[in-house]
Amino acid sequence: MIVRLLVEEDSRQSVREILERDSITNAFITSRLHRWLDSSLALSKLSGEYWVVEEGGSFEALLYVGANLVPTMCSDQAIDALVGRLAQQVRRSSSITGPASVVLSLWERLEPSWGSARVIRSAQPLLVIDSAPLVEPDVDVRAVEPVELSLIFPSAVEMFTQEVGTSPLGIDNGASFRSRLAELILQGRAFARIENGEVLFKAEIGLSTLRAAQIQGVWTQPARRGEGLATSGMATVVLEALKSSDRVSLYVNDFNESALRVYEKVGFTRHGTLASVLF
Helix, strand or coil: EEEEEECCCCCCCHHHHHCCCCCCCCCCHHHHHHHHHCCCCCHCCCCEEEEEEECCEEEEEEEEEEECCCEECCCCCHHHHHHHCCCCCCCCCCEEEEEEEHHHHHHHHHHHHHHCCEEEEEEEEEEEECCCCCCCCCCCCCCHHHHHHHHHHHHHHHHHHHCCCCCCCCCCHHHHHHHHHHHHHCCCCCCEEEECCCCCEEEEEEEECCCCCEEEEECCCCCCCCCCCHHHHHHHHHHHCCCCCCEEEEEEECCCHHHHHHHHHCCCEEEEEEEEEEC
């Protein structure tokens, strides 16, 4: 097997076939590649790199290489091929996230070259819903307006810090994190319940394709947790996401039992398991 960069001349159909093996698990890479797949944007204009594992002219797997590494499901032989390439490079990504079996196998073989990880989340349930929620939506949850960016930003920072274990402010004082949140707001993909200038609940549709959307950044004000705000708020966001996608997914740490209970009440079911290696 060989590992090489995906190039403009490559078969879009071959790439689609890999991604559609599991459109939920592969939603991130699909969302990054969709403008190339529909021929509306050249591959060189997309952020990050896209590596293909190839054998005998057939594509076996894909890997997104950018701020994070995201592999598709692949065989041990494909993992060996990827490790052979990755181990020769200095690590540039802040995480590896994808199917648990692939991520953990990749990391086991990469660790001798890349050194220790900060945190390993070995079992992150990947949940999905494709129909109306089982609970009533919160009619007070709405799209965040651009002028409310500064209002939402602190809760987004708090949520990220709690979930990932490190602040998103980083060396650029949060400029890139703020920019991404602003982009989601402008796209109408950030939602919140705001009362008297106070954020009670928020969540974003982090990515959206025709086959699958993915919710991220779910947060409820600590003083108001246990009141059902997250359950009804999530129902609203799910309905919004289903307007443009067949299914809605999210993934969560397996130890976050309260979140898992919320998502079960809403109607999410288990689709698979992801893992994340965080640096």
